[in-house]
Amino acid sequence: MQVEQTYHPGLDGVIAAETDLSFLDTEQGQIIIHGYDLIQLSKTNGYLDIVHLLLKGELPSEQERLALAERLSGSYDLPEAVLDVLKRLPASTHPMDALRTGVSVLGGFDTRLDDRSEEANRERAYELLAKLPAVVANSYRILEKKQVLTPKDSLSYSANFLYMITGNVPSELEERVFDQSLLLYSEHEMPNSTFAARVIASTLSDMYGALTGAVASLKGHLHGGANEAVMYMLLDANSPEEFETLLSNKLKKKEKIMGFGHRVYMKKIDPRALIMKEALAELSQAAGDDRLLQMCEAGEALMAKEKGLYPNLDYYAAPVYWMLGIPISLYTPIFFSSRTAGLSAHVIEQHRNNKLFRPRVKYTGPRYTSVQK
Numbered sequence: 001m002q003v004e005q006t007y008h009p010g011l012d013g014v015i016a017a018e019t020d021l022s023f024l025d026t027e028q029g030q031i032i033i034h035g036y037d038l039i040q041l042s043k044t045n046g047y048l049d050i051v052h053l054l055l056k057g058e059l060p061s062e063q064e065r066l067a068l069a070e071r072l073s074g075s076y077d078l079p080e081a082v083l084d085v086l087k088r089l090p091a092s093t094h095p096m097d098a099l100r101t102g103v104s105v106l107g108g109f110d111t112r113l114d115d116r117s118e119e120a121n122r123e124r125a126y127e128l129l130a131k132l133p134a135v136v137a138n139s140y141r142i143l144e145k146k147q148v149l150t151p152k153d154s155l156s157y158s159a160n161f162l163y164m165i166t167g168n169v170p171s172e173l174e175e176r177v178f179d180q181s182l183l184l185y186s187e188h189e190m191p192n193s194t195f196a197a198r199v200i201a202s203t204l205s206d207m208y209g210a211l212t213g214a215v216a217s218l219k220g221h222l223h224g225g226a227n228e229a230v231m232y233m234l235l236d237a238n239s240p241e242e243f244e245t246l247l248s249n250k251l252k253k254k255e256k257i258m259g260f261g262h263r264v265y266m267k268k269i270d271p272r273a274l275i276m277k278e279a280l281a282e283l284s285q286a287a288g289d290d291r292l293l294q295m296c297e298a299g300e301a302l303m304a305k306e307k308g309l310y311p312n313l314d315y316y317a318a319p320v321y322w323m324l325g326i327p328i329s330l331y332t333p334i335f336f337s338s339r340t341a342g343l344s345a346h347v348i349e350q351h352r353n354n355k356l357f358r359p360r361v362k363y364t365g366p367r368y369t370s371v372q373k
Ligand SMILES: CC(=O)SCCNC(=O)CCNC(=O)[C@H](O)C(C)(C)COP(=O)(O)OP(=O)(O)OC[C@H]1O[C@@H](n2cnc3c(N)ncnc32)[C@H](O)[C@@H]1OP(=O)(O)O
Pocket: 010, 221, 222, 223, 224, 226, 255, 256, 257, 258, 259, 260, 261, 262, 263, 264, 307, 309, 312, 313, 314
């Protein structure tokens, strides 16, 4: 077979799949999900609406939204064996690795794992969406030797998630902002983790395997792990001036600044970052403390001036999560938990119209005509 010789490092600009799920319209600053703009939806709708949109292809009616909330809250509880496995992990385990283990272990409880039908995969997505908040929150609690919490069915999906993490029932503002962050993280076309999940699913492997691989992908600092890295960077400074100096020094050392740049947006701001920036302003006002907002704005201005680079979602999600009282090591697990909606929809789509991913290489090694010593 004649192999096309065009090579795109990092598959930059390569179309890897046909999808009706989502598309980044960088011209309009829109994130299209099944025809709707996620940015617009973030101002009018909630996370569960997007879950419904991703998994059912349309926004829910009031009745469908309630049914979805009930479907999820009915499956919040984790099998005892999952908690047992989490309890056996070494204390040094990162919550993202505990989550990877948790997703993998949940596969063992699926009694019809070989059923790849859309209906079975959608049920799996609901099970994962229901249980991952408990995996995320309780794996952290176990690692930190804190008390394991049981979910509160009386709270909304997002309020319960935040409650499980902090141990406090959130205020209306905290619940709304957290829900909005989950919505913004829910789906984003073809990032590395989604590609990883689709590559795995393309062998007809199962949803748990595909998502376990996606957790590993998302952990990296060039991808989802950036939200955690941004927060550590912010904590290394105490004022906007100190933060500017910190960033300038990193740039001088040719270090990458976490929370800036994006393969698709690169020279434009990620439209999701703007929404989280507004949320940060709201939280800052409520707390009477805008130090983090001031620092972030100073960093944003410096990066635009020095590098022509703009914030991605992780840059503003990090300080928002900090102000919500969320432990830093849970920022990326929360991102994954939210993204489970989009990832599951991609696995379903991959299985619906499958073609095995198996690209070729540009070989740069030697070729010998006889055995060398
Ligand atoms: C939710 C998300 O997952 S969003 C992404 C989160 N990740 C981050 O915030 C990590 C920081 N950002 C980055 O590393 C990159 O911008 C990425 C990985 C997101 C995109 O990278 P790529 O598309 O592969 O572009 P690449 O890394 O080659 O960058 C292109 C140029 O911009 C520079 N650049 C890109 N991002 C940054 C950054 N954050 N800080 C400093 N310079 C940067 C690179 O050094 C490179 O410069 P050069 O051409 O002079 O070598």
